[in-house]
Amino acid sequence: MQEQEQTSKKFQFRSFIKLIRDTHPKYWQLWLGLGLGLIATLAQLLVPKFAQTLVNNFKTGVNVWLLVGIIVLFIGSAVINAVSGGLLGSFGERVVADLRRRLWNKLIHLRIPYFDNVKVGQLTSRLVNDSDQIKDLLATSFPNAVTSIFQLVGAFLFMIVMDWKMTLIMLIAVPLVFTLMRPLMNRTMKVGRAQQKTLADFSGQVDDTLSEIRLVKASNAESYEKESGGKLIHRLYRIGLKEAIYESITYPLMGTTMMALIVGILAYGAHRVATGTMTMGTMFAFLMYLFQVISPVSILGQFSVRLSKASGATEHLQAILREPEEVFDQEETPRIQNQPLALQHVDFAYGDGQPVLEDVNVEAQPNTTIAFVGPSGSGKTTILNLIERYYQPTGGKITVGEQDINQLDLAAWRKAIGFVSQDSAIVAGTIRHNLTYGLDEEYSDEELWHVLKLAYADGFVNEMDHQLDTEVGERGIKVSGGQRQRLAIARAFLRDPELLMLDEATASLDSESEAMIQKALQQLMQGRTTLIIAHRLSTIVDADEIYFIDAGHVSGHGTHQELLETLPKYREYVKIQFKE
Template sequence: MSNSTNGATVTADSPKGWVTYRRLLAYVKPYWPAFLLSMLGFMVVAGSQAAFAKLMKHLVDELASPTPNAHWLFAGTIMGVFVVRGLGSFVGSYGIAYVSRSVVHSLRCDIFDTLIRLPSQYFHAHTTGHLLAKVTYNVDQVTGAATGALKTVVREGFTVIGLMGYLVFLNWRLALVFFTVSPLIAWGVRTASKRFRRLSHNIQNSMGDVTHTASEALQGYQVVRIFGGMEYERQRFEKASQRNQQQGMKLVATEAISTPVIQFFVALAMAMLVFMALNPAWNKSMTSGDFISFLTAAGLIVQPLRALAEINNTLQRGIAAAESIFSTMDEPVEVDSGTYRLERVRGEIQIRNLEFQYNTGGQVLKGISVDIKPGETVALVGRSGSGKSTLASLIPRFYDVAPGQILIDGVDINDYQLDNLRQHIALVNQQVVLFAGSLKENIAYAGLGERSDEQIQQAAEAAHVLEFAERMPEGMNTLIGEKGVLLSGGQRQRLAIARAVLKDAPILILDEATSALDTESERHIQAAMEAVMKGRTTLVIAHRLSTIEKADRILVMEQGQIVEQGSHTELLARNGAYAKLHQMQFNESHEQAADASADVVPKELS
């Protein structure tokens, strides 16, 4: 039986699960002192169990032949055993919890570190909901395996070993009864393990569906409501949640069946043990104290055996979660084989015979070749799907270039170290990315936080952020909510432009950077952007042709190729593809203006 999880095939009955668990336990290595201390604590707990069984032997023998002041001795011994057991339990539990939670913390940080370094294609093939489920739900399942399961396995395992050793010491022939039943217990655990792990993978997938469905509906709540999609989203979420419930109930059913079966085998061993122990032929060499001590040890061994059997469910869920996490961590990250570094490039960009297609197929760019001089402003225009944004995204190496070549200052971008390459580039996306924080924190994001307040203020002023920030209650320290939800579309884009201004990179990419600005805001910011572009190599992707009329050069793209290039005036004079686009937008603008005028004409005059 096999199960496919996000492209990785997991065979349920293969030894891969234990290989995965060993890899998980490798995270324990940095915390070995605490781990050894916890092992010592659990050994003390296990020893106290055997000591208690041994104490029962002396107590029964004492009842047969009383000695003076024995009651003080036995009472003190009992208290001593339980005090030592309590200390051992605390040291063991605290130590293993510290190690396990440290392992989970390291694992969570490692998978997040991998996720932020994975290539763009990976995010095209996986939904955000499923990736978040790995970091949250799957890691929680690993917590169960690394904390609860490991603690139980170690503590109860040592207890079983200690008690079994004592049973063998008392009467090895009777102890063999337990060993004869062990294969049956192992068979029950192994059979349940297969199903536990397969169902755990199904639950993780279904939980990813739940997270993904909820995330889409909540992020797009306005579209959901305006298009009457609430009932549709309810049904979609209910279906995803119901599948998760069904898989969970299958897991519960498996656990509910496997635990009594394993307990039955344990009870069978106990029954056989008592039957033989009461047979004079087997216990003739044992005193009454030995006999009671043997039964006490046998009775004490049932609880840890049951705990070990029941922990299998948690352990298998953790292994399945770890397999899912490690499959992501083993994905190849962005290739960063470059060694070249520059303090600051001049901004010359050369593109040679560039072609590109996404994994989904269909060639997006076909033989693009263009030279962009340092400080030149080049605009990319064309219909949607012509390849403008794809071309711009290849310059900072969001995707690997092949075949073809992109050079910056004469150096292939593959030869630059990735962080150094991107250090020279500022980007303003059409889909603005903002974070839950203040206006100031979003402008001075990450490494830009080292800039002075004066520099941040100047960037905000250049992008006309101060125009609306000064009207806010906390000014630049005003919180803007998740993804800048408390700002208008134009305000969000101006904030992103201010971030690019503050970076002061020699290469600036503006992907529809003014698309969300109203006419008045656009007029204000256009002059500021012209000042910002001076001295920088700027690549502007624009839908509204009015915003790029002053560009040094305009590249017109159709179906992944550059079909025209020149200045605004030159391209209009050619009466080609650019002129047609310009005329189309000109007509649309006039129609909109006419409609707006008609709306304000008094009804009695119309």
């Protein structure tokens, strides 16, 4: 067990080094900052030695130049320490900025299945809190630990030269203090790692709850969320309380122990001075070195806790960085126009292994409209998700002409697709930002008004105070459902897609909004291959081909009339679903 723990620690250290190296930091800032810190520490170590000479020569008067030298050493070490701290701070901030940039780029390129299993709030905690732990270790804890070790070793060397007997006492006493404090430090490290995990869980719940605050209120779920969040807050409180208790014991105990050490050495030194075996200057210098030793001992004790937290943060961030990304570097450009789109013997299952689609065969000829109908949960939306390449088929393939879509450049493939769903996504920002979101080209106001007119959205946008520059709010909360749909259709017009996919685009709308959106969609569908999921008869009855999806299988396909005549399941579905 111990060997496994040691291996794990060694691995974490290597992972930490690799994580930092991959950010390509400016090492000169680290080494120069450390070097200046060591110089400042050396200056501080020289002060007691000069003070020893100054005190021993008090009988003959005060050596002004020696006193000036001590003052210069004090001021110089403070200035050098400040420069060192600035360099190390700059190094740490640059590393954490590059690390966050790398993590952010990684997150937005991760595959959709990853986000199906991980809460957004947890990822936020990793991006913000865990990267802060690494910055703290790099910019503060590690440099302080290095200078503390240098200060400890240097102080002991100077003390050995001055008086080996008193130094021997300290060499025995200081490690003894560390040994006594080690159990408490270990407990503090475990509590620190538990706090990181609980904080990530709490961030996840906060994000989930506040992002759906309207659902919370509409469901009268305030009491449930109050209790659920309260449990995590209480857990954080318990962990924080443990940490506070351990720290409240550790630091006073360490301080008391060190104070007892000082009193003991002071008494022993006073005896030595009284018997004439030690000078007053040496005694004075020893006390100064002893005070210089106290701070490094405390810093090194805290360093082990910081190291444990950074180790946990490294593990979390490395886990994210190891996740597979979507591949965007294919060179083949999709050619959808005049090419049939086909699903050939496609199987699909999510991570739990439960089949969602089995042996699905679909063919969409160029410039035709294909409709998918069937019971809820039958796999219709999954088909569109596979075409969008959010997920990969577990069997079979999807082709355009003779090309497997997985061989096509992903960015170009998605650019060729226009997608309008039942709850079309709207991002925080202006209407202009939402229309051009993800597009590299610059568009004039005339072009934007043109697509808004095509989508029957120009009327309500024109009535807004700032028109194209109107803020729509978080998740488009300042626009209605029908307005949101029309903005999504306008965005699709602007993209001018070759393949159009509509997933319940008119569901849950009032009659007026539905009529306007149907008109907009009819224009948008002209001259494009269109795939539709709908529950309304008027939407699919004119489709060139209808595929009836039942429990992940294609039960039959054909025109509306053909399916009514040949497929009892479809006939029953129409009777129930489209009863008017």
